[in-house]
Amino acid sequence: DIQMTQSPASLSASLGETVTIECLASEDIYSNLAWYQQKPGKSPQLLIYYANSLNDGVPSRFSGSGSGTQYSLKINSLQSEDVSIYFCQQNYDSPWTFGGGTKLELK
Amino acid sequence: EVQLVESGGGLVQPGASLKLSCVASGFTFSDYWMSWVRQTPGKTMEWIGDIKYDGSYTNYAPSLKNRFTISRDNAKSTLYLQMSNVRSEDTATYYCTRDRSTVATWGYWGQGVMVTVSS
Numbered sequence: 001d002i003q004m005t006q007s008p009a010s011l012s013a014s015l016g017e018t019v020t021i022e023c024l025a026s027e028d029i030y031s032n033l034a035w036y037q038q039k040p041g042k043s044p045q046l047l048i049y050y051a052n053s054l055n056d057g058v059p060s061r062f063s064g065s066g067s068g069t070q071y072s073l074k075i076n077s078l079q080s081e082d083v084s085i086y087f088c089q090q091n092y093d094s095p096w097t098f099g100g101g102t103k104l105e106l107k
Numbered sequence: 108e109v110q111l112v113e114s115g116g117g118l119v120q121p122g123a124s125l126k127l128s129c130v131a132s133g134f135t136f137s138d139y140w141m142s143w144v145r146q147t148p149g150k151t152m153e154w155i156g157d158i159k160y161d162g163s164y165t166n167y168a169p170s171l172k173n174r175f176t177i178s179r180d181n182a183k184s185t186l187y188l189q190m191s192n193v194r195s196e197d198t199a200t201y202y203c204t205r206d207r208s209t210v211a212t213w214g215y216w217g218q219g220v221m222v223t224v225s226s
Contacts, residue, residue, distance in 0.1 A: 091210060095154060100151065
């Protein structure tokens with residue numbers, strides 16, 4: 001199975017700040033990586049697919065990058081509504097696997 | 108608007124069976140692969156399995172394939188998850204999901220249904 005290691009596990013940032021979340025795959029996943037946002041009490045929502053493609057309706061302050069085994073999610077100009085848990089997930093090889101999640105809070 | 112509505116969760120005793128349902132609307136159900144994903148109380152996400160649009164093929168997480176079965180009824184636009192011999196570690200919120208456009212990139216999620224395994 002492909003292991004996905006996400007960091008940090010938690011993050012505290014101020015409004016307007018830029019934050020970055022990292023995801024490391026145990027092998028090359030050839031950009032087959034998605035990012036999800038889960039707001040408190042809600043279902044996960046797809047933010048980014050294929051490492052850097054923004055899903056419909058997702059604000060442009062979100063961006064994804066990376067290749068090979070290393071990927072990142074960047075949030076520019078942090079807003080209060082961005083308080084969430086963020087997950088990465090590989091869809092290169094089954095079983096599809098998730099990172100452990102990053103809990104983003106406001107400072 | 109795509110909607111996925113799960114049902115069938117609740118409190119179940121260890122060793123028992125439970126069947127979850129997911130009614131889909133807002134899209135042509137028979138055109139899409141569907142999946143189940145679960146989230147533990149500690150927020151860990153785990154993929155359970157996929158089923159092909161015509162029901163002819165299923166793919167499961169190796170750790171669950173002996174106890175969980177995914178099926179679908181395209182005439183009813185309904186996805187199912189049959190859980191057998193449940194264990195405490197199956198306690199989770201179960202989500203029905205649909206691909207955005209590529210395999211295992213889930214652009215649509217149901218609201219989730221909670222399953223608690225306890226005596």
